[in-house]
Amino acid sequence: MAGIYGADVAQLRALGKALTASSARLMSTATALSRNVGEPGTWKGADAEGFRNDWNGTHSLLLGRVIEALADAGKAAARHADEQERASGAGGAAGRTSSAGGPPGTAAGDATSDYLTGGEHSVVRHPDRGEANLSAPELDRLRGLVRDAASGDNFFVGNDSDVNKLRDALTGLKPAQLNQLLESLTDDELRSLGSGAAADGKGLFNWEGTTPFERQQLLDQFLSKASAEQVGRLKDLIPWAQPDGQAMGDAARPDGPEASSTDRWMEPKWPVIGQRPGTGDIRQGQYGDCVVLAAAGAMVNADPGWAREHVTDNGNGTVSVLLFDKNGEEQWVTVTSDLPANSNGAQMGAKAGFGGNWPAYVEKALAQVYTEDDRNDGTAEGAPPDQAYPPGNYRAIEGNWGPDAFQYLAGPDVERTDDAGKLWEAARRGRPALVTTLGETPEEAPNGYHAGHAYFVTGVDERGNIVLQNPWGPSEPRMQISQDEFSRLFSDATVAG
16 A cells, blocks of 8 residues: 555545546536437538537547546545555544445435446335345245255156245345345255256146246346345356357448357446436447347337336346346346456447446346347358357347347337338337348448348438438438338338337
């Protein structure tokens, strides 16, 4: 600690708060600018389009790095103040952190802290943690349910009912009680539970098997309520708590798909939900999941509150995403907050926008439960042919058909159509919709057109054309297309009810 010897604790804390506040103010300004720049009707013409592309593609990203650097410096100054206080024996306030989850040295409810961490911008699922007050008999009963669920397949009976009984019992527990149960379980018991819950255990007379959503409902109860320490333990002991992060890549990219056989992970710095989540946050990464990101863009375009209501930071190193299951019912899927990393250690999937990192968690949650993958996805020249990947793989959500992915976000009332009239009516009514291009680029394709790609509809312009946004990011050219162009140059559309 030689670097902070003799430092003035009060001045360090003041500096930390000033840096954090500056970061928050700059982020607020950048968010407002992005929103204004993104409105094509505000400023028109070639100069406007050029600046819009520069802002979205370069300026906003550089500004984001400054915002992040200021926030990191603020945290470092506050941390050094804590270290100096401990070193000088001041005690008392040493090591204080915000109960709102903010940087050290910020008060609970501090607006700058909330802005940077996402704090108040997520819908809290379990605001009352309760007390660890399970009686010994109740704890024994719950441990018995864990053992039953861990028992694996029985040829005649199966164990899916045991998995669901345990899930239902956990649903009634407060987070502190759930954590009490986890602390009472050995590592071997948790490993066995992971193995038993993953088995297709419906027995002889029902071949459906334990579904991905049933398994994830059980995992959701554990991950969303557990302490950060127990979350790490669950991730280590239950293999299917983390999907396989490998990528086939996006075949629609001009330079071809960038596959990745690495399965590395990183902890992102950006908040899950920022102040104003929106379509500017849709920035597809290395995965070839344009349909997924286009569907997410369509949902938040139709309902600006969608991201905040469907993606939430649990504050314990996990994030919950609300998806539709096969029965058309909304279910929480909870994943750990780390995300796949490329060979350079950077975020490999969807990139964060000023409204947060929420699209990356939509990807991760969907990878855990997606069952619609087939063997028809395109692959790079010379690469092995595609295969159908099961749930628990990011590769399962790459290269899929619009209605298949859209139904997880919008529900079962989705329709694939090549009827321009239906698409335009949906766009005028503000319903979520995405459009897919042909397998080869037509000669008369508009600027921004990429073959084998999906776009989401953001509205209808003054000429009656629909406006399409590329999920690669807001810096990509927007296409304004007529009904005739849709019929001639595009494959189909998917519209949510």
